[in-house]
Amino acid sequence: MQNNIFKALAHPDRRKVLSLLRSGPKLAGDLAAEFDSSWPTMSRHLSVLREADLISAERQGTQILYRINTSVVEDTAGAVLAFIGVSQNDNDDYEEAAE
Amino acid sequence: MQNNIFKALAHPDRRKVLSLLRSGPKLAGDLAAEFDSSWPTMSRHLSVLREADLISAERQGTQILYRINTSVVEDTAGAVLAFIGVSQNDNDDYEEAAE
């Protein structure tokens, strides 16, 4: 749902998580280490991002690897541009309806 | 401030305001008429958008005309794309493609 995406982007720490994931997937612990907030607080930020589908999680043994969902971020940027009438379909990505 | 922008985008009615302004500036009253919320509630939504600089207001006699701030919306889309490493060229004054 688009509302969850914009709500997820409304917190600076969550936007910082996305920025940190730009260079590649990271373990939850490594992510949390970059913030002043407590571990559980960061865990909840991650779950908000996950529910918005902006990131996805993959368990690797005892750790959890997070990665950014590029296509969702792209679509979100498109939704922002749509506010000023820029067409949302002018990227060169393939369009895949079924998952 | 970028935080105000993303916070402003976090409410569906405020995003709807931006969509309504896509086709051109609108009077506060005409905007409010499109929503179920009370007039004062819509007025506050407009002020949140104004403080985020996503829209600007111009008094026209007894009414107030709102317009969307195209460049701020563009920059915001750029900030979203930056999460996945797409370079944002802020404030490019020449547009070769549109000619």
Place this chain on the structure above:
DNA sequence: TCGCTAATTAGCAAAAATGCTAAATAAAAG
């Protein structure tokens, strides 16, 4: 199994956002 590490969930309090009604302000008209 036990112990250890990684991460999440539970529960609570504080802060922020939301939305209402009533009151106030601003500009124009009479």
Place this chain on the structure above:
DNA sequence: CTTTTATTTAGCATTTTTGCTAATTAGCGA
């Protein structure tokens, strides 16, 4: 100056978000 219309501000209650500590789950290895 008073009224009327358009819009904002004030004040308050309700809901949502945030962030903490404590407890819990999950996997791994001895």
